[in-house]
Amino acid sequence: MKKTFIIIYLFTQTIFAQNTINIDRLDWLPNSHLFWVNEQDNITVYDANELTAKKVVLSKEQLKSAGFQGKIEKLVWNKTQDKVLIFTNSKKVWRANTKGNYWFFDLVSGKGKQLGKNFEPSSLMFAKFSNDNKNVAYVYKHNIYVENTETGTVKPLTKDGTAKIINGTFDWVYEEELNARDGFRWSPDGNSIAFWRVDASDTKYHLMMNNTDSLYSYTVPVEYPKAGEKPSAVKLGIININSDKTNWLDIPGEADNNYLARMEWTGNNELMVIQLNRHQNEVNVYKCEANTGKANPIYQEKNSSWIDIYDTSSGVYDGFPCTIVDNGKAFLWSSDADGWMHVYKIAMNGKSKELITKENFDSYFLAYNPETKTIYTAASPTDATQQYLYETNLDTKKTKRSTPSQFDGTNTYKFSPDAAFVKHSNSNINRNWNSRLVSLQKNKKIYPNDADLFSAPKRDYTLEKIKVKTIDGVDMDGIMAKPLDFDASKKYPLFFFVYGEPMSAVANDVPYFNSFISKLIPKGYIGIALDNRGTPVFKGTEWRKCIYKNIGIINTRDQAMAAKEILKWPFIDTDRVAVHGWSGGGAVTLNLMFQYPEIYKTGIAIAAVTDQHFYDNIYTERYMGLPTESEAAYSKASPITYAKNLKGNLLYIHGTGDDNVHYKNAEVLINELVKYDKMFDLMVYPNRTHSINEGEGTSQHLAHTFEKFIEEHCPAGAK
Numbered sequence: 001m002k003k004t005f006i007i008i009y010l011f012t013q014t015i016f017a018q019n020t021i022n023i024d025r026l027d028w029l030p031n032s033h034l035f036w037v038n039e040q041d042n043i044t045v046y047d048a049n050e051l052t053a054k055k056v057v058l059s060k061e062q063l064k065s066a067g068f069q070g071k072i073e074k075l076v077w078n079k080t081q082d083k084v085l086i087f088t089n090s091k092k093v094w095r096a097n098t099k100g101n102y103w104f105f106d107l108v109s110g111k112g113k114q115l116g117k118n119f120e121p122s123s124l125m126f127a128k129f130s131n132d133n134k135n136v137a138y139v140y141k142h143n144i145y146v147e148n149t150e151t152g153t154v155k156p157l158t159k160d161g162t163a164k165i166i167n168g169t170f171d172w173v174y175e176e177e178l179n180a181r182d183g184f185r186w187s188p189d190g191n192s193i194a195f196w197r198v199d200a201s202d203t204k205y206h207l208m209m210n211n212t213d214s215l216y217s218y219t220v221p222v223e224y225p226k227a228g229e230k231p232s233a234v235k236l237g238i239i240n241i242n243s244d245k246t247n248w249l250d251i252p253g254e255a256d257n258n259y260l261a262r263m264e265w266t267g268n269n270e271l272m273v274i275q276l277n278r279h280q281n282e283v284n285v286y287k288c289e290a291n292t293g294k295a296n297p298i299y300q301e302k303n304s305s306w307i308d309i310y311d312t313s314s315g316v317y318d319g320f321p322c323t324i325v326d327n328g329k330a331f332l333w334s335s336d337a338d339g340w341m342h343v344y345k346i347a348m349n350g351k352s353k354e355l356i357t358k359e360n361f362d363s364y365f366l367a368y369n370p371e372t373k374t375i376y377t378a379a380s381p382t383d384a385t386q387q388y389l390y391e392t393n394l395d396t397k398k399t400k401r402s403t404p405s406q407f408d409g410t411n412t413y414k415f416s417p418d419a420a421f422v423k424h425s426n427s428n429i430n431r432n433w434n435s436r437l438v439s440l441q442k443n444k445k446i447y448p449n450d451a452d453l454f455s456a457p458k459r460d461y462t463l464e465k466i467k468v469k470t471i472d473g474v475d476m477d478g479i480m481a482k483p484l485d486f487d488a489s490k491k492y493p494l495f496f497f498v499y500g501e502p503m504s505a506v507a508n509d510v511p512y513f514n515s516f517i518s519k520l521i522p523k524g525y526i527g528i529a530l531d532n533r534g535t536p537v538f539k540g541t542e543w544r545k546c547i548y549k550n551i552g553i554i555n556t557r558d559q560a561m562a563a564k565e566i567l568k569w570p571f572i573d574t575d576r577v578a579v580h581g582w583s584g585g586g587a588v589t590l591n592l593m594f595q596y597p598e599i600y601k602t603g604i605a606i607a608a609v610t611d612q613h614f615y616d617n618i619y620t621e622r623y624m625g626l627p628t629e630s631e632a633a634y635s636k637a638s639p640i641t642y643a644k645n646l647k648g649n650l651l652y653i654h655g656t657g658d659d660n661v662h663y664k665n666a667e668v669l670i671n672e673l674v675k676y677d678k679m680f681d682l683m684v685y686p687n688r689t690h691s692i693n694e695g696e697g698t699s700q701h702l703a704h705t706f707e708k709f710i711e712e713h714c715p716a717g718a719k
Contacts, residue, residue, distance in 0.1 A: 132190030493576030532558030552637030655688030
C-alpha cells in the first residue's frame with residue numbers, strides 16, 4: 001500500500017521546474033522518496049515520482065525573517081514532514097562537525113526560532129523530533145535535554161553528565177572504531193528516549209601538549225583506552241520524559257568488558273540491542289523490554305577472528321545492522337561465516353536462520369524494499385577494484401545485477417528510505433563521476449532527461465589497472481599512474497602509495513590517484529597502489545581475515561613481494577623506489593622501509609602507528625587480539641621493532657595535536673632511530689590533528705615539504 005505524505009498538501013509555493021536539479025547534493029526525507037536540495041538558500045523538495053514540479057517549503061526570505069544566520073548544513077525532519085530543524089554554525093568534535101546550532105521551523109506557518117538559545121553557541125548535538133511532534137531532544141555537554149517546540153520549555157532528562165559521564169553520545173573510541181556518534185533514540189510513541197550512558201571514569205587520559213596558543217603550555221586530555229586497557233563501562237537506559245524515571249536494560253556481561261554497539265526501537269516497549277564481546281569475535285542480539293529491562297537473547301554468532309557488524313570502510317555512522325522483515329517476524333543480518341559476505345534471514349524468535357544471497361561472491365547489504373521484497377547489495381564478482389548493485393528477492397532468492405552494463409567501474413548508491421529510488425554515481429579510471437536519479441522498480445533513469453555523458457578526467461597523467469602475482473601465489477589488484485609522455489624504452493622512478501590495513505582499500509577503479517603523488521607523476525614518476533591481503537575488498541573472508549594477529553606481517557610481505565615483481569619490469573629504475581602512506585599506511589611505510597631496505601630507498605610516513613600497544617583498544621584488539629594473549633604478534637607488527645634496519649631516506653611527519661594516532665608514536669620512533677644512529681628527516685606540525693589541515697598555510701606547506709623531499713632523494717625523470 002502506498003503511503004500518503006502530509007507534506008504534499010502543505011507546500012505553499014509550487015513552481016514548475018525549469019532549472020537543473022543538483023542531485024549531487026540531494027538528501028532524502030524520512031520514510032519516503034521525497035528529497036530536498038538547497039537552491040540559493042531556498043529549501044526545495046522534489047518527489048522522485050514527479051520531478052516536473054518543485055516545491056519551496058522554506059524560502060530565503062522566511063529564514064531571514066526568523067533571524068536565521070549561518071549556512072544550511074543539514075536538515076532534520078519530523079515524521080509528518082511539516083516541521084524541520086536546520087543545523088548550522090557547526091564545530092568539530094572529533095572527526096566531524098557534530099555540534100552546532102539548531103533552528104526549528106514550522107513549514108505551515110513558515111515561522112522559526114532557534115532552539116536551546118540559552119546554551120552556549122554551537123553546542124547542541126543530534127537534535128531530533130519526537131514521533132508525536134511535540135518535542136525536540138538534543139545533547140548539550142553530555143546531558144540529554146528535551147525542548148517543547150510550542151512553549152519553548154527546556155528540561156534536562158539526565159543531570160550527571162561530565163567529561164567522564166557521557167549521556168546521549170559517545171567517547172572518542174566508540175565514535176572512531178564503532179562508527180557510533182548519535183547516542184539516543186525516541187520511542188515510537190514519543191514518551192520515552194533510549195540512550196547510551198558511557199562511564200569513562202576508569203579510562204585514562206592521553207595528554208596532548210599545546211605549546212603555541214598561550215603564554216604557558218597546557219595539556220589537552222583525551223580519554224583514550226589503549227590496547228590492553230578495558231573499555232569504558234557502557235549501559236543503555238530508557239527514560240520517560242514525563243516522569244523522569246529511567247529503566248536500565250539488563251544486558252548480560254560486564255559493562256566494562258563488552259561493547260553495546262547498536263540499539264534501535266522495534267515497538268513502543270521493545271528494542272533490539274547488538275552486543276559485541278571484548279574480543280569482537282562474538283556477537284549477541286537481544287530483544288529487550290523497555291519497561292522491565294529484561295534482555296531476551298535471539299541470536300548469537302561466533303568467529304575465530306572477528307565479526308563485522310557493519311561495513312567498516314563505508315563511512316556510515318550509527319546504521320543499524322538489522323532490517324525487520326516478514327511483518328516483524330524476522331530480520332536481515334549480514335555475515336561472512338560461510339566464506340563470503342552474505343545476507344541471512346533470522347527468525348525473531350531465534351529458531352531459524354536462512355541464507356538469502358547464495359552466490360559465491362561477497363554481497364554487502366545496502367537497502368531493502370518491503371513492497372517488492374527486494375534486497376539490494378554491493379558486489380563485484382570478477383573485479384575487486386569495482387563495485388556494482390545487485391538485487392535479490394527475499395522469497396525466491398534469485399539474484400541479478402542491477403547496474404547497467406555501460407556503467408563499468410565503481411558505482412555508489414544513495415537510497416531513498418523506502419528503497420524505491422536511488423542516486424547512482426559512476427566512475428572509473430578513465431571516466432569522471434557521473435550522477436543520475438534512478439527508479440529501482442523500473443531500473444530506469446528518471447533524471448537527467450538527456451543521455452548519460454561520460455567525460456574524461458582533467459589530469460596530466462594516465463591510469464591503468466594492473467594485476468601482480470607474488471612468489472607466495474597472492475594475486476594483488478593495483479592501479480598504475482604514468483606521465484603522459486611515458487616512454488617504455490626508458491627507466492622511471494617508482495612511487496608506491498600504501499595503506500594495507502582492514503579499514504581501507506587503495507586500488508579503486510576511480511579517476512584520480514593519490515593527491516600528493518599525482519602532482520609528481522607528470523615530472524616523470526610511475527605511481528602504483530596495491531591492495532594486499534587484509535584489505536576490505538570483495539575477495540572473500542579468507543582474503544580479508546587472514547591478517548588477524550598478522551598486521552604488519554602479512555600486509556608488509558604482500559606489498560614487498562609484489563614490489564619485487566614490479567621491479568622486474570623494464571621501465572622501472574630499481575635504484576629510485578619510494579613509498580608513502582598515512583596513519584595505518586604510515587605504519588606500513590615504516591615496516592617496508594625497515595624490513596625491506598633493499599627495495600624501498602625513500603619513504604614518507606605520516607601520522608603512523610609505530611607501536612601497536614599505543615593505538616586504541618577497539619581497533620587494535622579487533623584485529624590483533626589482546627596484548628596479553630598476542631605479545632609476540634604485537635612486537636612483530638610494530639615498526640619500532642625493525643627501526644634499527646633503516647638504510648634509506650626517511651621523512652617522518654606528525655601533528656602534535658593528533659588525538660587519533662598520538663604524537664607519542666613519533667617520539668618513541670625518534671628515540672629508537674637515535675639509539676641506532678639512524679639519520680632521518682622530521683617535520684612536526686604543532687597542534688594539528690590526524691588530518692594535518694588546520695591553520696593557515698598548513699596544507700600547502702605539507703604538500704611542498706612532501707614534494708621537495710621526494711625530488712631531492714628520489715629524483716624525477718626517465719633515464
